[in-house]
Amino acid sequence: MAAASIRLFNTMTMQKETLVPAVPGKLGVYVCGPTVYSYIHIGNARTFTSFDVVVRYLRYRGFDVKYVRNYTDVDDKIIKAAQETGEQPVELAARFVKLFQEDARALHLREPDVSPKVSDHLAEIISIIQKLVEKGVAYESQGDVYFSVRRYPEYAKLSKRNLDDLCAGERVQPGEQKHEPLDFALWKAAKPGEPAWDSPWGKGRPGWHIECSAMSARYLGETFDIHGGALDLIFPHHENEIAQSEAASGKTFARYWMHCGFLDLEGAKMSKSLGNVVRLRDALEKVDAEALRFFFLSTHYRHPLGFTDKGLADAEQRMEYFYETLRKVDERVGGKDFGKGALHGEPGKFLTEFESQMDDDFNTAGALGALSGLFALMNELTDKPPVKDKALVGRTLQALREDVRKVSAVLGLFEDEPAQWLLRRRDRAVKERGIDVARVEQLLQARADARKAKNFAEADRVRDELKGLGVEIMDTAGGTVWKVAAPSA
Numbered sequence: 001m002a003a004a005s006i007r008l009f010n011t012m013t014m015q016k017e018t019l020v021p022a023v024p025g026k027l028g029v030y031v032c033g034p035t036v037y038s039y040i041h042i043g044n045a046r047t048f049t050s051f052d053v054v055v056r057y058l059r060y061r062g063f064d065v066k067y068v069r070n071y072t073d074v075d076d077k078i079i080k081a082a083q084e085t086g087e088q089p090v091e092l093a094a095r096f097v098k099l100f101q102e103d104a105r106a107l108h109l110r111e112p113d114v115s116p117k118v119s120d121h122l123a124e125i126i127s128i129i130q131k132l133v134e135k136g137v138a139y140e141s142q143g144d145v146y147f148s149v150r151r152y153p154e155y156a157k158l159s160k161r162n163l164d165d166l167c168a169g170e171r172v173q174p175g176e177q178k179h180e181p182l183d184f185a186l187w188k189a190a191k192p193g194e195p196a197w198d199s200p201w202g203k204g205r206p207g208w209h210i211e212c213s214a215m216s217a218r219y220l221g222e223t224f225d226i227h228g229g230a231l232d233l234i235f236p237h238h239e240n241e242i243a244q245s246e247a248a249s250g251k252t253f254a255r256y257w258m259h260c261g262f263l264d265l266e267g268a269k270m271s272k273s274l275g276n277v278v279r280l281r282d283a284l285e286k287v288d289a290e291a292l293r294f295f296f297l298s299t300h301y302r303h304p305l306g307f308t309d310k311g312l313a314d315a316e317q318r319m320e321y322f323y324e325t326l327r328k329v330d331e332r333v334g335g336k337d338f339g340k341g342a343l344h345g346e347p348g349k350f351l352t353e354f355e356s357q358m359d360d361d362f363n364t365a366g367a368l369g370a371l372s373g374l375f376a377l378m379n380e381l382t383d384k385p386p387v388k389d390k391a392l393v394g395r396t397l398q399a400l401r402e403d404v405r406k407v408s409a410v411l412g413l414f415e416d417e418p419a420q421w422l423l424r425r426r427d428r429a430v431k432e433r434g435i436d437v438a439r440v441e442q443l444l445q446a447r448a449d450a451r452k453a454k455n456f457a458e459a460d461r462v463r464d465e466l467k468g469l470g471v472e473i474m475d476t477a478g479g480t481v482w483k484v485a486a487p488s489a
């Protein structure tokens with residue numbers, strides 16, 4: 001593939017920049033992963049889907065990507081949750097890592113190359129903290145270790161905040177051992193009943209931010225290409241990562257910063273702490289995984305996205321249209337040989353447009369628009385071909401189908417067999433609408449019998465009766481299929 005020119009919006013410079021890897025052809029990508037104390041909510045799912053597609057596309061464009069996404073398995077929230085369930089914090093975290101992996105698979109997220117856990121990287125974490133203490137940018141205070149924000153003049157360069165503004169109104173809270181309100185914990189002295197590890201400062205555990213500095217350096221080096229996460233991680237988490245890493249190494253930490261916008265739940269900011277919890281797992285019981293991905297991808301990753309029932313229903317209907325088209329095309333041309341020769345029109349233009357949209361800061365919304373044109377042409381060529389040459393039409397349909405496969409590998413859509421996807425969708429709709437499947441099948445048989453007997457009036461009457469039950473039938477090359485009709489608006 002020709003060298004791609006991908007432009008991405010870098011939160012550090014607040015500009016779209018051409019992506020130039022530090023090492024030609026290779027890219028290191030680090031994304032802040034889940035804190036495993038509960039099921040992931042649907043806002044996290046949007047973030048992880050966005051970066052899943054970013055990584056898939058970078059690979060599609062020929063980059064050799066190393067994708068690292070961590071698990072935060074040592075954290076106050078985990079300790080608190082474990083106190084409630086009576087588990088050990090480590091056990092609870094391990095349980096939710098497994099549940100996260102199940103959810104991630106269900107959402108067609110590809111497994112990162114490395115998924116490191118904090119509890120496996122204490123040596124790396126302690127070594128960075130030691131370096132920071134030696135350099136005088138961190139200090140020990142009664143068994144805690146803090147990063148001294150005043151000793152790192154570039155602090156808050158990602159969020160472009162002013163240090164004095166940040167200090168205003170901040171106070172050292174009772175029980176904190178820090179010298180200045182903005183200083184943040186790198187290491188916390190052990191409290192009774194909490195998981196603790198040995199360190200030069202006594203028993204304790206790492207603060208939250210240091211883990212990403214330690215694990216990204218371990219797997220991607222002190223400087224790497226792309227760091228991603230949700231928008232709400234910019235401050236303080238990513239600022240603190242930058243401060244720790246750059247103060248320790250003296251080098252640039254991440255070369256490009258990418259941040260994914262919020263998912264609004266009917267206008268409310270998605271956040272576990274605010275209580276607006278919609279678990280991904282619950283959502284996937286109501287909506288198809290690919291339809292959920294389609295819904296996420298239909299808005300640019302940096303923009304806010306409103307989570308509504310209607311938005312999801314529309315996405316599912318759109319996916320049904322895509323899969324019905326693919327079923328039809330597969331029945332028509334799948335596995336057939338139409339010989340070599342010309343194609344009708346310019347079928348390749350849709351993939352070219354898809355790529356140019358994705359090259360422009362991973363504009364999945366525009367990319368899906370290109371896909372609409374592709375599917376419209378597929379439908380035209382199967383339903384009302386504008387030319388008589390069947391081989392020409394067949395070859396063109398096969399070329400378009402092949403482009404759908406390429407797009408599928410990038411977006412994580414259309415990864416199913418069309419017939420199976422449509423059947424699953426129908427089963428769910430049947431349940432929701434309380435349709436009597438045995439009765440439907442009886443009527444389908446009655447219609448088939450009537451048609452065989454050339455009693456077309458009766459066949460039409462049965463079709464209407466089915467319609468009254470909310471069932472729509474289609475006579476395809478592979479026989480009669482039925483689906484649950486879209487609810488009338």
Ligand SMILES: [Zn+2]
Pocket residue numbers: 031032033212237241
């Ligand atoms: Zn992080």
